[in-house]
Amino acid sequence: xxxxxxxxxxxxxxxxxxxxxxxxxxxxxxxxxxxxxxxxxxxxxxxxxxxxxxxxxxxxxxxxxxxxxxxxxxxxxxxxxxxxxxxxxxxxxxxxxxxxxxxxxxxxxxxxxxxxxxxxxxxxxxxxxxxxxxxxxxxxxxxxxxxxxxxxxxxxxxxxxxxxxxxxxxxxxxxxxxxxxxxxxxxxxxx
Amino acid sequence: xxxxxxxxxxxxxxxxxxxxxxxxxxxxxxxxxxxxxxxxxxxxxxxxxxxxxxxxxxxxxxxxxxxxxxxxxxxxxxxxxxxxxxxxxxxxxxxxxxxxxxxxxxxxxxxxxxxxxxxxxxxxxxxxxxxxxxxxxxxxxxxxxxxxxxxxxxxxxxxxxxxxxxxxxxxxxxxxxxxxxxxxxxxxxxx
Numbered sequence: 144x145x146x147x148x149x150x151x152x153x154x155x156x157x158x159x160x161x162x163x164x165x166x167x168x169x170x171x172x173x174x175x176x177x178x179x180x181x182x183x184x185x186x187x188x189x190x191x192x193x194x195x196x197x198x199x200x201x202x203x204x205x206x207x208x209x210x211x212x213x214x215x216x217x218x219x220x221x222x223x224x225x226x227x228x229x230x231x232x233x234x235x236x237x238x239x240x241x242x243x244x245x246x247x248x249x250x251x252x253x254x255x256x257x258x259x260x261x262x263x264x265x266x267x268x269x270x271x272x273x274x275x276x277x278x279x280x281x282x283x284x285x286x287x288x289x290x291x292x293x294x295x296x297x298x299x300x301x302x303x304x305x306x307x308x309x310x311x312x313x314x315x316x317x318x319x320x321x322x323x324x325x326x327x328x329x330x331x332x333x334x
Numbered sequence: 335x336x337x338x339x340x341x342x343x344x345x346x347x348x349x350x351x352x353x354x355x356x357x358x359x360x361x362x363x364x365x366x367x368x369x370x371x372x373x374x375x376x377x378x379x380x381x382x383x384x385x386x387x388x389x390x391x392x393x394x395x396x397x398x399x400x401x402x403x404x405x406x407x408x409x410x411x412x413x414x415x416x417x418x419x420x421x422x423x424x425x426x427x428x429x430x431x432x433x434x435x436x437x438x439x440x441x442x443x444x445x446x447x448x449x450x451x452x453x454x455x456x457x458x459x460x461x462x463x464x465x466x467x468x469x470x471x472x473x474x475x476x477x478x479x480x481x482x483x484x485x486x487x488x489x490x491x492x493x494x495x496x497x498x499x500x501x502x503x504x505x506x507x508x509x510x511x512x513x514x515x516x517x518x519x520x521x522x523x524x525x
Contacts, residue, residue, distance in 0.1 A: 264523070307521040320521060323514040330498040330511060332455070 148174070148235040149328045150257055151242045153321070154250035155265035155302075156295035158273045160311045164265055165244045167318035168325070175240045175325060178231050181207065184222040197227065214243070215252035226253070240325055247298045254304065261328055263321055264305035268312045270296060339365070339426040340519045341448055342433045344512070345441035346456035346493075347486035349464050351502045355456055356435045358509035359516070366431045366516060369422050372398065375413040388418065405434070406443035417444070431516055438489045445495065452519055454512055455496035459503045461487060 155161045169177060181197040183204050192198050199207075204223045207213050216225030226243060234241050243253055243260075254262055267273040273295055277288045302308050307324050311317040346352045360368060372388040374395050383389050390398075395414045398404050407416030417434060425432050434444055434451075445453055458464040464486055468479045493499050498515050502508040 263521075303523060305523050307518070308523050309521050320517070324518045324521060326511070327498070327515045327518040330454075330500050330515060332494060332496050332499050 146238050148238050148240040149325070150231065150235060150260040151240065151325060151328075152250050152253045152257075152260050152262040153242055153244045153265060154247055154262070154305070155311075156247070156267065156273070156298040157291060158276050158295060159265045159267045160276075160314060160317070161244055161265040163314050164311060164317050164321060165242055167314055168242070168322050171318065172240075172322055172325070174238070175242060175322075176234055178226055178234075178241050178243045180224055181213070181227050182222060182224045184224075196224075214256055215245075215249050217249060217252075240328075247301050251301070251304075261307070261324070262305040263307045263309060263324060264302040265317065265321075266299065266302060266308055266310050267295070268310055337429050339429050339431040340516070341422065341426060341451040342431065342516060342519075343441050343444045343448075343451050343453040343496075344433055344435045344456060345438055345453070345496070346502075347438070347458065347464070347489040348482060349467050349486060350456045350458045351467075351505060351508070352435055352456040354505050355502060355508050355512060356433055358505055359433070359513050362509065363431075363513060363516070365429070366433060366513075367425055369417055369425075369432050369434045371415055372404075372418050373413060373415045375411075375415075387415075405447055406436075406440050408440060408443075431519075438492050442492070442495075452515070453496040453498070454515060455493040455499045456508065456512075457490065457493060457499055457501050458486070459501055 153161055153165060165177060168175060179193060179197055181199050181204065183199060183201045186192065186196070186198050190196065201223070204225065207225065207227065208216065212228050213225040214228050214231065216223055231241050245253060250262065253260060267276070270292060274288065274292055277283060277291060283291070309317055309320045344352055344356060356368060359366060370384060370388055372390050372395065374390065374392045377383065377387070377389050381387065392414070395416070398416065398418065399407065403419050404416040405419050405422065407414055409415075422432050436444065441453065444451060458467070461483060465479065465483055468474060468482060474482070500508055500511045
């Protein structure tokens with residue numbers, strides 16, 4: 144056992160509710176923090192630098208890539224998104240557990256560069272329930288929902304590559320279960 | 335993930351309080367049971383067959399050894415003590431988690447024959463505290479206490495071979511931590 148923190152990758156299909164579960168975990172345990180990603184996109188209204196994202200320039204992002212300063216990164220719609228390595232390592236060194244909440248693709252990258260990370264897959268109770276959740280948001284057209292459901296079905300197959308799978312039937316219960324996994328790691332010998 | 339239960343080996347030096355911790359765990363979670371050992375010694379007053387031990391004859395014990403019906407066994411003072419395999423497997427099959435609460439020597443045997451078992455080492459807060467606990471019992475002479483402390487010190491070195499180490503500062507807290515480890519295993523992928 145060391146007094147360093149542990150690194151957790153929390154991933155799952157979009158709509159599984161991983162964001163809400165992570166928020167609930169952060170409320171319950173002070174020794175856990177969420178890694179803040181860096182992005183080159185502009186802040187939206189209400190977003191605070193260092194809270195939602197580190198908002199940085201394209202040049203600075205490219206410098207981070209070159210200096211191997213990112214655990215993983217990806218581009219969407221002309222913008223880059225990535226996980227700054229230094230902040231993660233500083234927190235682990237201080238004994239704080241760090242969560243990377245990340246999509247399936249990002250999760251795969253992280254598991255490669257940080258195989259010691261404990262990976263947790265958050266799954267929706269069923270495809271039926273996932274459909275209900277997406278429909279009830281009322282923000283997306285039928286064909287977009289169908290597309291997202293197909294993607295989720297494919298992403299579910301990735302769960303077998305994770306260390307743990309927790310079904311999100313209920314946010315509080317799911318957060319408690321994930322927190323149990325996080326706490327257990329603190330007692331692991333020879334980690 | 336399967337719906338089978340998981341096997342846990344809970345061990346630690348005598349005086350670490352593993353028995354009290356296990357009792358507390360059983361009170362808190364219905365899906366966990368303690369494996370009952372078989373012994374050839376006679377029941378003491380108040381002991382119930384199938385609760386403290388399965389009290390069986392030397393012949394029946396030898397039959398169990400021959401038929402490979404014990405996970406581990408050892409002899410003390412002309413009597414045999416062992417862990418019957420069938421009861422453990424029946425419970426695991428039913429989805430019940432099974433705890434083997436066992437001394438360091440037995441723990442080592444189990445880890446060899448059941449490498450999939452999750453092993454948890456319960457440690458006293460310190461040698462100083464262990465001495466206090468042994469002295470406060472008031473049942474043993476000074477030289478016996480010294481002998482037990484030396485043994486405990488040697489046994490502490492075995493902790494590095496366990497999956498988890500939980501310090502027993504406080505029975506309730508220790509039980510909660512061990513229960514977290516037990517619950518986490520229920521979410522493990524590809525176990």
